[in-house]
Structures are given as structure tokens and as C-alpha cells.
Amino acid sequence: xxxxxxxxxxxxxxxxxxxxxxxxxxxxxxxxxxxxxxxxxxxxxxxxxxxxxxxxxxxxxxxxxxxxxxxxxxxxxxxxxxxxxxxxxxxxxxxxxxxxxxxxxxxxxxxxxxxxxxxxxxxxxxxxxxxxxxxxxxxxxxxxxxxxxxxxxxxxxxxxxxxxxxxxxxxxxxxxxxxxxxxxxxxxxxxxxxxxxxxxxxxxxxxxxxxxxxxxxxxxxxxxxxxxxxxxxxxxxxxxxxxxxxxxxxxxxxxxxxxxxxxxxxxxxxxxxxxxxxxxxxxxxxxxxxxxxxxxxxxxx
Amino acid sequence: xxxxxxxxxxxxxxxxxxxxxxxxxxxxxxxxxxxxxxxxxxxxxxxxxxxxxxxxxxxxxxxxxxxxxxxxxxxxxxxxxxxxxxxxxxxxxxxxxxxxxxxxxxxxxxxxxxxxxxxxxxxxxxxxxxxxxxxxxxxxxxxxxxxxxxxxxxxxxxxxxxxxxxxxxxxxxxxxxxxxxxxxxxxxxxxxxxxxxxxxxxxxxxxxxxxxxxxxxxxxxxxxxxxxxxxxxxxxxxxxxxxxxxxxx
Numbered sequence: 001x002x003x004x005x006x007x008x009x010x011x012x013x014x015x016x017x018x019x020x021x022x023x024x025x026x027x028x029x030x031x032x033x034x035x036x037x038x039x040x041x042x043x044x045x046x047x048x049x050x051x052x053x054x055x056x057x058x059x060x061x062x063x064x065x066x067x068x069x070x071x072x073x074x075x076x077x078x079x080x081x082x083x084x085x086x087x088x089x090x091x092x093x094x095x096x097x098x099x100x101x102x103x104x105x106x107x108x109x110x111x112x113x114x115x116x117x118x119x120x121x122x123x124x125x126x127x128x129x130x131x132x133x134x135x136x137x138x139x140x141x142x143x144x145x146x147x148x149x150x151x152x153x154x155x156x157x158x159x160x161x162x163x164x165x166x167x168x169x170x171x172x173x174x175x176x177x178x179x180x181x182x183x184x185x186x187x188x189x190x191x192x193x194x195x196x197x198x199x200x201x202x203x204x205x206x207x208x209x210x211x212x213x214x215x216x217x218x219x220x221x222x223x224x225x226x227x228x229x230x231x232x233x234x235x236x237x238x239x240x241x242x243x244x245x246x247x248x249x250x251x252x253x254x255x256x257x258x259x260x261x262x263x264x265x266x267x268x269x270x271x272x273x274x275x276x277x278x279x280x281x282x283x284x285x286x287x288x289x290x291x292x293x294x295x296x297x298x299x300x301x
Numbered sequence: 302x303x304x305x306x307x308x309x310x311x312x313x314x315x316x317x318x319x320x321x322x323x324x325x326x327x328x329x330x331x332x333x334x335x336x337x338x339x340x341x342x343x344x345x346x347x348x349x350x351x352x353x354x355x356x357x358x359x360x361x362x363x364x365x366x367x368x369x370x371x372x373x374x375x376x377x378x379x380x381x382x383x384x385x386x387x388x389x390x391x392x393x394x395x396x397x398x399x400x401x402x403x404x405x406x407x408x409x410x411x412x413x414x415x416x417x418x419x420x421x422x423x424x425x426x427x428x429x430x431x432x433x434x435x436x437x438x439x440x441x442x443x444x445x446x447x448x449x450x451x452x453x454x455x456x457x458x459x460x461x462x463x464x465x466x467x468x469x470x471x472x473x474x475x476x477x478x479x480x481x482x483x484x485x486x487x488x489x490x491x492x493x494x495x496x497x498x499x500x501x502x503x504x505x506x507x508x509x510x511x512x513x514x515x516x517x518x519x520x521x522x523x524x525x526x527x528x529x530x531x532x533x534x535x536x537x538x539x540x541x542x543x544x545x546x547x548x549x550x
Contacts, residue, residue: 003336004333004335006514006518009480060536062537062540066541067544071544108389112385228532229529243536247536254540292384296445296449298372299372299373
């Protein structure tokens with residue numbers, strides 16, 4: 001089924017795009033990650049211009065996270081108070097990120113920066129999650145007992161506040177800062193940021209595991225809306241036809257994913273996500289050190 | 302007056318005037334709309350001697366060019382084991398599409414200088430580089446650019462692409478892939494004889510988006526805010542709708 005994309009200026013196989021959307025949808029429902037870290041590179045690989053791919057993927061992630069937020073919200077899996085703080089930080093971060101993006105693009109190193117960020121972040125997060133997952137699977141109680149509730153620096157911050165659903169009594173400055181950092185990375189890497197946010201919530205803030213996925217999706221929802229608007233006003237690269245196709249797949253995928261998420265054991269889920277993250281990080285490492293397919297890249301002036 | 306007479310006499314003595322080229326193109330407008338997967342243009346026409354006889358010993362070269370755009374080309378280099386963007390070069394007029402078809406290999410019919418003047422081949426595209434860059438680096442960048450565009454299907458040359466029947470009618474097929482840039486395309490046809498371009502003619506093709514595709518593109522350009530809001534509403538709506546739908550199942 002050939003579909004012409006009016007902004008990307010080329011025709012694509014519609015079924016392929018819908019399938020890609022469904023795949024990322026399942027991931028987003030299952031793990032609370034947006035799936036942008038998978039969609040964007042695959043769209044670029046398929047021949048869609050990088051800016052269009054990043055912009056449209058972020059709009060698609062909005063749709064995938066809406067259904068996820070609804071699904072998790074019904075089960076009480078969203079800490080709206082925590083989410084609001086994260087979103088506030090995320091929007092500030094997205095603004096900062098777009099400045100950084102412009103700077104790196106001006107000096108021509110944006111793709112190296114993006115690749116390096118992917119490698120460092122995905123690699124360290126993947127290893128961390130794989131280690132945790134493996135230890136819980138083996139049932140070693142020692143690590144569980146020894147684990148800190150949250151990072152000591154978080155506890156040191158002033159203005160403590162009670163986040164009931166997360167089971168936390170911490171300063172809102174901590175999630176605000178996390179939100180800013182995630183927002184910067186969202187804009188730089190063209191992804192929802194869930195794969196950074198989920199571990200940050202678990203290991204830095206120490207939120208209770210049953211609200212992590214829902215709250216992460218809640219944050220992604222609003223940050224990607226902000227990103228879509230920013231792209232529509234500046235790069236004008238959101239391709240609404242591409243978005244529609246991706247959404248067709250991803251909204252149904254997200255529902256299926258969040259249904260599986262209830263049944264599956266969280267430690268297995270964490271291991272699988274860790275594996276996916278590590279595979280992508282490895283691919284990115286190869287991309288940095290192997291001779292790239294394209295030595296030359298075009299940029300309009 | 303005397304000069305004119307001499308000139309006329311010279312023409313008469315040579316007994317040979319330039320042939321007439323009558324080019325035509327299968328469609329003067331390519332509509333890019335839903336389901337567009339590229340199209341094929343048929344460039345055809347007749348080449349005649351001025352006295353109406355079939356022209357002899359002519360080679361035909363057809364050059365189809367899309368709208369030009371200024372670009373910056375970056376070259377990756379290995380730095381401490383990591384491939385990063387190093388040098389870059391700017392080009393002021395890079396045709397978004399470039400296709401050459403000829404009835405004979407161009408090197409057999411004209412010298413290199415003529416080929417360069419009339420852009421007979423992807424090696425001869427006039428890219429108008431800017432900035433101080435030495436000629437070695439320049440040819441490396443130009444080759445890289447052409448190679449990239451060739452693999453995208455946007456630059457091509459076919460030296461058997463023009464067929465001439467009975468020495469009068471010529472025709473060439475050039476396919477436009479779906480990823481072409483919209484705009485005014487020019488098709489130039491050249492008749493070449495004894496290493497010289499003896500006649501040329503130009504026709505135009507308007508490649509443009511129509512209907513929904515045109516509407517989407519122009520609204521994204523002119524009404525960014527509304528476009529963004531519609532995109533957000535679409536994605537939120539579809540996500541919410543799917544949530545409701547699955548909740549009932």
C-alpha cells in the first residue's frame with residue numbers, strides 16, 4: 001500500500017509504517033517508554049529525512065502515551081502531582097535542549113553528539129537495569145535490603161513535600177531537576193525520554209514501582225506535546241500523514257502492551273527492556289567506530 | 302549592410318544550416334498527490350534539416366533538471382577512532398534532480414569542454430561552490446555529492462537513453478522517483494553534430510503538489526501553530542479513542 005507523505009516528500013509502504021507504530025506502541029504500553037528511540041532511527045533508515053522522522057515520531061509518541069496514561073490511570077498507576085512537577089521541568093528542559101540543538105547543528109556535530117548520548121545513556125542504563133533484573137530474578141535478598149530508598153542528595157534538598165502515590169516525602173526540586181534533564185535529552189535526541197525517566201524515577205527518586213510506568217507516560221505525553229508544537233513552529237517538519245500511520249499502529253499496540261504489563265512479572269520486563277536498550281546502544285557504538293555508510297551528508301542552507 | 306551580405310554568402314557557400322529541433326514532453330504538469338509513487342516522463346520530438354529533410358549524423362542529448370537549492374555538504378572523518386563531521390563545503394546551486402540521456406556516449410560526441418558547458422553528464426553539473434576550497438578537495442566533495450544523489454535516485458545518466466528513429470524522431474524516457482522536490486523542471490534538448498552543439502530547445506515541466514498534499518504542505522508552512530495543534534489533537538484523539546475502544550472489548 002503506497003502512501004505519499006506530503007512533508008517528507010516521498011512515498012512509503014503504509015503497512016510497514018503501521019507495523020513499526022504497533023511495535024513501538026507495544027513497547028510503550030509494556031515498559032512506559034515512548035518508543036521514540038526505536039521509531040526515529042528506523043524511520044531514518046527507511047529513508048525519511050532525519051528532521052521529519054524526529055518531529056513526527058515525537059507526535060506519534062503523544063498518541064501512544066495518551067492511551068497508556070488512560071490505561072494506567074484507571075488502575076491508579078499515575079502520580080499526577082509528581083507528573084506535574086516533572087512536566088514543568090521537562091518543558092524548561094525542552095527549551096534549553098532546543099538551544100543546545102541549534103548550537104551543535106551550527107558547528108555540524110549534532111549527529112555525533114546524538115550518537116554519543118545514545119551510547120552513554122543507553123549503555124549505562126541498560127547495564128544498570130540488567131544487573132538489577134538479574135539480581136531480583138536470582139532472588140538475592142541482600143541487595144534489596146541494602147538498597148537505598150533514594151539518592152542521598154535527593155534527601156538533602158529543602159522544601160520536602162508528600163507525594164502520596166509514589167510513597168515519597170521529598171523535595172519537589174529533585175523531580176523538577178530530573179524533568180529538566182530529561183527535557184533537554186528529549187529535544188536533543190528526538191525521543192520521549194521514557195527510557196531515561198523510568199530508571200531515574202526508580203534509582204534516583206526511589207518512587208514505588210507500580211506508579212513509575214504510568215507517571216513516566218504522563219510526563220512523556222506533555223513533553224512530546226510541547227516538542228510537537230516547537231517543531232511545528234520552527235522546523236515545520238511534522239508530517240501529519242506519517243503521524244497518522246504511526247498512530248494507527250501504536251495506539252492499538254499500546255493497549256495490548258499495557259494489558260501484557262499487568263500479567264507479566266516486572267523483573268522479566270526489566271530484563272527484556274535492558275536487553276533491547278543494550279542492543280541499540282551496541283548498534284550505536286558500531287555506528288561511531290565503523291566507517292559510516294554515508295561519508296557525506298547534506299544540509300540545506 | 303556589406304557585412305550582412307558577406308555573412309549570407311558565407312552561409313550559402315557552406316551549404317549547411319543548423320537543423321531545427323522540435324521538442325515535446327509527454328506531460329507539462331506532474332501532479333503529486335496521494336498514491337504518487339513517481340512517474341515517467343517521455344521526452345520526444347523531431348530533428349529536421351532546414352529544408353525539411355531528415356537530419357543526418359546527429360546525436361541527441363536530453364538534460365532534465367529540477368529546481369536548484371543551496372546546500373552545505375559535510376564530510377565525515379575518523380578522529381581518535383570516532384567518525385565525526387570534519388570538513389564542509391557550500392554549494393550555491395545544487396539541482397534537486399538531474400538526469401541526462403543521450404543517443405551515444407557523450408565522450409564520443411563532444412570534447413570535455415563542451416560537455417562541461419552544457420552539463421552533459423553527472424560529472425559536469427555546475428554546482429557553484431562557494432568559499433575558499435582547493436580544487437582537489439572540491440572535486441572530492443562534488444564526487445561525494447553526486448554519489449549520494451545517485452543512490453537516492455535523484456541523479457542519473459543514461460548514454461543509451463535516447464533512441465532516434467529514421468533520423469527524424471527521437472525519444473527518451475526519464476523516470477522521476479517519488480522523492481522528487483516540487484517546482485519547475487526544465488528539459489533541455491541538444492542536437493550535436495561533429496563535436497558541436499548545433500541546435501537546442503527548452504521545455505518545462507511543472508511538478509507540483511495538488512489537493513490534500515498541497516493543503517497539508519501549505520498549512521504547515523503558513524499556519525504552524527494551527528498545524529501543530531491539529532497534529533496534537535489528532536494524536537491525543539486517536540490515543541484516547543483507542544483507549545475507549547479497548548476498554549469495551
